């Protein structure tokens with residue numbers, strides 16, 4: 001029996017097993033078996049997806065945003081509206097056949113936008129070059145879902161498609177550490193109360209992955225799926241944002257009735273595009289910081305763009321490589337400083353609008 005048949009058999013067993021507390025461990029093990037087989041199958045190169053032959057995209061700018069949506073929802077029109085790029089648009093499906101990059105300059109940040117061909121149901125299984133298309137989303141710092149105002153409830157399907165190729169949206173990597181050891185069996189340490197995992201289940205799943213000796217620390221209330229993700233590896237974590245496009249075609253009452261949380265826009269009529277730019281910038285958690293001298297405030301026209309949480313030392317290193325060795329301390333003015341010119345160590349986290357001055361060794 002080949003791997004696809006084995007997976008199909010396990011899927012069938014999974015489907016017919018009742019889902020309740022008593023079967024949870026059994027189901028968890030089935031999931032682990034399927035996940036491991038899928039991983040092996042993809043690694044074998046026979047799945048038609050994954051590495052090689054895909055779209056080559058070079059990351060550029062401070063962050064990368066990837067557009068995901070059905071054909072003809074207006075992805076290319078939106079790229080044009082946001083950046084002035086000329087990506088071909090037309091009223092038929094699959095107008096875009098490759099990755100079209102554009103650059104959005106916003107608040108001093110260079111945000112790379114990637115317009116993609118539309119994806120269709122079955123994309124994760126390879127339909128319509130679907131796997132190659134969605135694989136581009138693995139490069140994303142943000143996934144932007146684009147929905148059509150007449151089909152606004154398609155979002156869960158799109159999310160599911162990305163999940164299938166190992167992209168985890170709007171969550172952090174699980175707080176699970178697995179450190180393999182030579183011998184000594186599975187040493188488990190739960191650092192948080194668990195509702196799904198226990199020693200027996202974790203051990204069984206680890207064994208399924210061929211791990212019989214390891215130190216395992218679980219620092220959050222984790223699910224079986226999260227444990228499987230850590231064991232399978234190669235997962236990508238990214239935040240997401242959704243827009244509903246073509247709102248120029250409907251009355252405001254229509255939008256109110258469908259009551260969506262997504263950002264309503266019209267790419268063609270340029271409605272709400274500035275709001276969307278701001279939402280993208282916020283979601284990417286980019287901040288602007290500035291270098292200055294002791295007595296003179298910074299020139300705010302040339303900000304350094306970094307991720308929220310960036311330390312003053314790593315910001316300094318972005319400007320001058322030598323800072324790795326020469327950095328001693330820094331002075332900070334602005335939102336993160338207790339008082340103007342506060343002296344801080346290298347691990348001080350900067351905030352949007354901060355100004356800093358490095359003191360060298």
Ligand SMILES: Nc1nc2c(ncn2[C@@H]2O[C@H](COP(=O)(O)OP(=O)(O)OP(=O)(O)O)[C@@H](O)[C@H]2O)c(=O)[nH]1
Pocket residue numbers: 069070071072073074075076077078088089090091092093094095096097116117118119245246247248249265266267268269
């Ligand atoms: N009324 C209206 N039409 C729009 C809007 N945005 C896009 N369109 C139209 O919708 C059609 C498809 O737009 P595209 O931008 O090519 O869509 P796409 O998602 O890139 O399509 P594919 O590349 O085929 O996946 C075109 O005829 C556009 O003119 C909008 O905001 N309002």
Ligand SMILES: [Mg+2]
Pocket residue numbers: 075076077088089095096115116117118
């Ligand atoms: Mg297009």
